[in-house]
Amino acid sequence: MSNPPTIKEIAKKLNISVSTVSRALHDHPSIGLRTKMRVQQLAKDLNYEPNQTAIFFQQRKTFTLGVILPELSEAFFSAAISGIEDTANKHKYSVLLGQSHDNEEREKQIVETMKNHRVDGLIISIAKNTVNYDHFEMLKKYNIPIVFFDRIPNLPNIHYVACDMESGTIQAVNFLLKNNHRIIGMINGPEKLFASQQRVEGYIKAMKKYRLKFDPNLMVASDLTREGTEAAMQSLLSQRRKPTAIVVFNDYVALDAVQYARHKKLRINKDLVFVSYSNLPLSHYTAFPPLASVEQFPYQQGQKATETLVELLGKSNDQQEATTYYKVILESQLVLNPNR
Amino acid sequence: MSNPPTIKEIAKKLNISVSTVSRALHDHPSIGLRTKMRVQQLAKDLNYEPNQTAIFFQQRKTFTLGVILPELSEAFFSAAISGIEDTANKHKYSVLLGQSHDNEEREKQIVETMKNHRVDGLIISIAKNTVNYDHFEMLKKYNIPIVFFDRIPNLPNIHYVACDMESGTIQAVNFLLKNNHRIIGMINGPEKLFASQQRVEGYIKAMKKYRLKFDPNLMVASDLTREGTEAAMQSLLSQRRKPTAIVVFNDYVALDAVQYARHKKLRINKDLVFVSYSNLPLSHYTAFPPLASVEQFPYQQGQKATETLVELLGKSNDQQEATTYYKVILESQLVLNPNR
DNA sequence: TTTACATAGACAAACGATTGCGCGTTTTTT
DNA sequence: AAAAAACGCGCAATCGTTTGTCTATGTAAA
Known part of the structure; x- marks a missing residue:
């Protein structure tokens, strides 16, 4: 037989009604032990599997x-x-x-x-x-x-x-501050994203705690493409107050940012350090990994x-x-x- | 109304049968233009969407x-x-x-x-x-x-x-041979995999073409875990005829193999070069990438x-x-x- | 005018399973 | 022993859609 067995077939073979079969298979109390056994045995023999599409339809789930x-x-x-x-x-x-x-x-x-x-x-x-x-x-x-x-x-x-990207950002910025960085840039993501907003909050809070004033020029956005990131880097590096550290939206963006910096002859982790987000496994293997990364689990x-x-x-x-x-x-x- | 509209409702509101509605929605020729229009209009107004679960069930697809x-x-x-x-x-x-x-x-x-x-x-x-x-x-x-x-x-x-891993392997081995490597190791994957068998074939064919004889000691398997890879490396590096190049099952395995080799104070790409498979994007960023990788698309x-x-x-x-x-x-x- | 034939739509079965309700038979209760 | 309760199962509706077949109306051909 090519078609999968149905509840109907079982019913017919046993000369009982489909409802009985259905209930028997569900161990319904109102079915006698004898018939329950017979049904379940035959179901096993025929290799019966309920047709999920029918059930989905019927149960609306x-x-x-x-x-x-x-x-x-x-x-x-x-x-x-x-x-x-x-x-x-x-x-x-x-x-x-x-x-x-x-x-x-x-x-x-x-x-x-x-x-x-x-x-x-x-x-x-x-x-x-x-x-x-x-x-x-x-x-x-x-x-x-x-x-x-x-x-x-x-x-x-x-x-x-x-x-919570705010606390993550605070951790990141604190880490940099403790390492004596004072001019800290940030390459953020699209403003619409809640996570971007949280990063800004965290950045500002961390700076404030150190009584450092917030320089809006150090906060730029990337659309997460390579080009967007390069533009962001260019903007940051052209500042009068050049950042010595940059917090970057994620590890992919960081990789692009690092490449741009190297292209500009900056020595990574000397002239310029990076901290980013995501903590992708690859960043452990990479040639110039960010100093640290905010794991997002x-x-x-x-x-x-x-x-x-x-x-x-x-x-x-x-x-x-x-x-x-x-x-x-x-x-x-x-x-x-x-x-x- | 909480429940999504059905074909039945449309039928009732227009005082026609469900089959007519169904056919009208499918542009069936036996439905008059007038009713077809009326049905389609109402369907749009009610935001009717066919219940896929019903259709899946009915069509057995x-x-x-x-x-x-x-x-x-x-x-x-x-x-x-x-x-x-x-x-x-x-x-x-x-x-x-x-x-x-x-x-x-x-x-x-x-x-x-x-x-x-x-x-x-x-x-x-x-x-x-x-x-x-x-x-x-x-x-x-x-x-x-x-x-x-x-x-x-x-x-x-x-x-x-x-x-076709055979041809890829031939390319890889040829590349190494042309770069004057003669003792070429291979860390293969589980033998059951067809791809593993093909790699062996390719390896042997390429060596044969150069009239080099096949040394089975240079062919080891890893179960793809870090430990398995380290064991494989150990086996290869303990050979009398030490390989100067290793073809590795994939880039992940290669990363582990490279780390092992570095740990053993071998200079990557000098004492020992690697070629692997997969060509993951990360290998472009990695500190000691394989010289080449067989892209598998x-x-x-x-x-x-x-x-x-x-x-x-x-x-x-x-x-x-x-x-x-x-x-x-x-x-x-x-x-x-x-x-x- | 009668026969024939499209045309437009209605009817109903089917897909496979679940479930409320009812009914006959057995068992328990008093 | 009669009434009540419990048991075991069947009937039929239902979920939403598709599709084969039948019917009624209108139109064209004979």
């Missing part, structure tokens, strides 16, 4: 989590998806995947696809230049909860998991986001409404480079 | 591809999944994800989950120590086609996409595997049977490290 990330090939996100998949799996959920390529249009379209697939919930790290959040709001009407992580939108009532963020979502899904809609929004903050942590 | 990879956080696989997702998306397929963590048990369980989800097809790169292939064979009975890529099982009748492999699977799914079962098995071989390519 798919046990599937949608995950939307900017770039799967970036180490940060691939670590995150790893944590997400592991945790989802542990809770019997499957993972439906989409990458936005940092493109808002594409992000919208994926959200649409996920909605039509009737995913039970979504985990999203938004595209870097998404400014319109309608496609997220829309999901509320469909009762599809979202947990954002790392790259979170600037919206009031959302669930999210993120690293992508795997753990993914884990936590998934656990949060699963917990949310365990609640009824009313309960969901009643929950105050989850705002899970993981502490980031400055990690000194062992090869420094 | 989910437009979902299952993807099983060993480790998402490895650069090779994250690049591959990126290619897979992009290509699947282009063909209106979604991607259901699972990672085996190189664990055969887990791999089996994921296959099971995917089957129950009724994915239309599977793309798999097998766990490194999977020796039993029953769970793959089983899928044939359910008419779920599989396309393997990169890490392919040693089975006769399968579809697969892979890089993970993104393209993912793309190609997905295209192959989609093509397969376009065919009826009979046609599928009739197709000879796809064996897509991408040429690998030796890439010299620009920072060498």
Whole structure:
């Protein structure tokens, strides 16, 4: 027989009704032990497996989590998806995947696809230049909860998991200050990102604590492309008060910044030192690694986001409404480079 | 209204039958232009979206591809999944994800989950120590086609996409031979992997062409862990005929091997040079990169595997049977490290 | 005018499983 | 021994959509 066995076939072969079979397979108390055994035996013999698509349809639940990330090939996100998949799996959920390529249009379209697939919930790290959040709001009407992580939108009532970049930045700047740097530059990311704003806060707070005044010229933004980073470096290095240290948005940007500096004949870790974020494994192997990097625990963020979502899904809609929004903050942590 | 609109509601509001609505939405010729317009207008107004789970169920097709990879956080696989997702998306397929963590048990369980989800097809790169292939064979009975890529099982009748590691190895060894190395070691991967066997073939062929005899002591295997690699290095370096160059299974292994060699006070690229596989982006930034690396085009492999699977799914079962098995071989390519 | 044939749409079954309700039979209670 | 409760199972609706078949109306051909 080519088609997988169904509950109907079992019923027919045993001359009982489908409902009995269904209940027998679920160990329902109202089914006698005898028939229960017979059904379960035959099911095993026929290699019966319930048709999930039928169940999904009937139960209006798919046990599937949608995950939307900017770039799967970036180490940060691939670590995150790893944590997400592991945790989802542990809770019997499957993972439906989409990458936005940092493109808002594409992000919208994926959200649409996920909605039509009737995913039970979504985990999203938004595209870097998404400014319109309608496609997220829309999901509320469909009762599809979202947990954002790392790259979170600037919206009031959302669930999210993120690293506290403010404290991480304070750690980073303090580290530099303690090493006698006084003119500290910063290459930040897109202003829209909450994480960028937090970095600014942390930077300013740390400087203030040392009674150093904030020089806005030392704070530049990169769009995270190589060109953007080079422009940022150029701007920083053309200052009258040249920075002796630079805090950089992430390790990828740092690699580009380092290359630019070397090209300008600056001696890394002598004329100019770098501290960055992410602490990718590669930075341990790299020729001129940043002195230190703020670890953001992508795997753990993914884990936590998934656990949060699963917990949310365990609640009824009313309960969901009643929950105050989850705002899970993981502490980031400055990690000194062992090869420094 | 909390529930999404259905075809039924549209039918009721317009006082026509559901079948008419369905056909109108699909532009079926037997529906008059007037009603067609009215239906489509109302559908738009109500923000109607077909319930995919119902359609999946009804059509016995989910437009979902299952993807099983060993480790998402490895650069090779994250690049591959990126290619897979992009290509699947282009063909209106979604991607259901699972990672085996190189664990055969887990791999089996994921296959099971995917089957129950009724994915239309599977793309798999097998766990490194999977020796039993029953769970793959089983899928044939359910008419779920599989396309393997990169890490392919040693089975006769399968579809697969892979890089030709033999020619890549020949290129690598030739490169070393031309640079006057005569004693060339190799750290290979698990013997079960087809790719490992191909590397051996390539190595031997290249040596033969130079009329050099094959010294089996120069060929060792690593289980890809740091410890395994260190053991392999130790074995190689303790030879009477010490290698002046080593071909290493991949860039991760190479990084470990390099560290071991440095620890042993060997001068990289002087006393000992390395050539490896994968050409991960990080190797451009690394302090002591391999001289060259055999690029395996993970993104393209993912793309190609997905295209192959989609093509397969376009065919009826009979046609599928009739197709000879796809064996897509991408040429690998030796890439010299620009920072060498 | 009658026959024939498109045209436009309705009816209903089917996909596979779950579940509220009802009904007959057995067992327990008093 | 009669009434009540418990047990064991079947009936049928339901989830939303697609699709084969049938019917009614109108139009063209004979």
